[in-house]
Amino acid sequence: MPVFVRPVLLCLNIDQNFTVGSEVDIGTSIVDGADPAFLFAADAGAIGMQLNPAVPTPLVLNASTGIPGAIDPAKWAIKVYFQ
Numbered sequence: 606m607p608v609f610v611r612p613v614l615l616c617l618n619i620d621q622n623f624t625v626g627s628e629v630d631i632g633t634s635i636v637d638g639a640d641p642a643f644l645f646a647a648d649a650g651a652i653g654m655q656l657n658p659a660v661p662t663p664l665v666l667n668a669s670t671g672i673p674g675a676i677d678p679a680k681w682a683i684k685v686y687f688q
Contacts, residue, residue: 607647607687612654614665618680622668628684634663634676643683652685 613628623629634642642663645654656663656678664673 607652609686609688610645610647610652611686612643612645613684613686614676615682615684616680617682618677620677620680621665621674622670623665624668627668629665631683634665647687652687654683654685 612631614631614634616623616625616627616629618625631643640657640659642657642660643654644657645652647653662675662678664675666672667674
């Protein structure tokens with residue numbers, strides 16, 4: 606079982622002033638309300654992750670302005686570091 610799991614959003618195409626290859630820690634993605642933007646779990650054989658169906662679109666802080674903005678899901682991928 607992993608002892609360290611760090612999911613990030615990986616920018617695939619410029620969005621919210623992030624350049625291609627930028628990584629944004631999923632823990633910093635924000636939403637309106639109390640629900641987390643992403644749900645994930647890990648066990649000895651797998652790491653599972655999904656966008657929380659209760660959340661419309663996760664927001665990130667714009668890389669230049671710091672103002673929250675919705676991401677375009679087609680421009681991002683999820684990358685997971687684990688150990």
